[in-house]
Amino acid sequence: MTNRHALIFLGPVALLMALGFFVPLGQIFFTSVDGPKLSLRPFTELIDSRLFWLVLQNTFAISVEAMLASLLLAYPIAYHLSRVTPRRRAAYMILVLLPFWTSILVKSFAFTVILGDHGIVNNILRALFGEIGVVPLLFNRTGVVIGSVHWLLPFMVFPILVNLLAQGSDLHYAARVMGAGRTRIFLRITLPLSIPGVLAGCVITLVLSLGSFVTPALLGGRRDLMMASLVDFYTRISLDWAIAAAIAVLLLAITGGLILLLTRLPGEHRLI
């Protein structure tokens, strides 16, 4: 294939991405320094803003909690999927893929029904323990983390599963012949070998979670504001686009740094 032909195949996509993504990204940088004035006012204003630091802290706390909880729930699933026959795996996979492809609004709406004070969980608790059993699960930090974990789980399952499937069974077989039990094999072979998959999953979920918009807005309370909600607030309510753009630039820098970290991690992460 000559360069001219490569251009024919790649031209449309390059144009599309430039217009729809890269020029807009440039527009953010441009706006974040107050346009042609090239001032750092938006950034200094953010640094002085107590609200911003609070939101930044929230964003990291929620994201890290959601990441760790996702890891805790994703590992057993990935492990289970890696230990069943390919036919069964395809069937079980639907249980992970359906939520993955389900609208985040459907999930958030369902969680408002499940987690509310008169929701399914609390009605069961009420029936068991009476009014004292009721736990506030919605419009607070707990709600955001539960919703986020549900959204992030598939993104954590996939890299861990790919890693577990790539581990040859010879090693396990050898260990078993030598007399190692299930637990020992898991702790000494499976788990250490799966670390690259775990790290990849952690970075992906952390990056997604740092930018999450819908879940905190619908399942969180007033005090669970995250960076994306702040961007929305400055864009639509206070109409200070420079500040909104500055927050976006910072978010981009943070996630970009994390992704750079991911490419430095051991193991293959090739998508193309």
Next chain:
Amino acid sequence: MRRPALITVLVAWAIYLFLIAPSLIVIPMSFNGSTELMFPPRSFSLHMYHEFFHGSDWLQATRESILVAIGTMLLSVAAGVPAAYALARAEFAGKRLLGVVLLAPMLVPTIVGALGLYLYLVHLGLAGTTAGLILGHTTLTTPFVIVIASASLRQIDPNLETAARIMGAGPLLVFRRIVLPRLYPAAVAAALFAFLISFDEVVIAWFISGVGTATLPVKMYSAIHWEVSPVLPVISTLLTLLSLVVCTVGALLRRRDAADV
């Protein structure tokens, strides 16, 4: 490898239940007879379905979503499939970098892209237009199309293309007559996923769409936030069914390329 231990199976099932519960819960709720949202529903009725299909504003939003999703689907497949082919077969300087650049929208938080596109479209005077929405969604779906098509291209023997080239076919003819027919299942799967991503997308739509161009997710977002409309379980059920169909058909079409997810 040995079968998983019982405890693993039990723990895994509990988590599968957590994963699937929200999608399942909305279905019985949609047949609720009263306007109050409750689970389990006390009476059966199709009233809320009637409400959805005859309430003009929900239908208007659905129409807008379908329009945007179809535009996005066509544009991203038309741009993404040839791009994946060039990335798989051509050799040129900066190819690896281009591959990373084309996937960038998958890695950048959607809110950042959404704000950028909003500021840019305001600048152009195109904020609130359907075309602007399609442009935004296409940048989100094209990387998916490229990934899916690339996975399929890895399963296609390049010797076939070489043979055709030796016989005198040009690259465009080879692409059309040799590659495209073999890429067909993956391209259809990619198109379905692109449609679904756009149809469900809320962040870009929230920023870009205007009063007359509000999509279904935008309207749902406001409804969950402000009013909790009794039509929500109906829409949620329909969206869940759509997801189920797309992810099943997509998985079947991609069985051959299923090296990754």
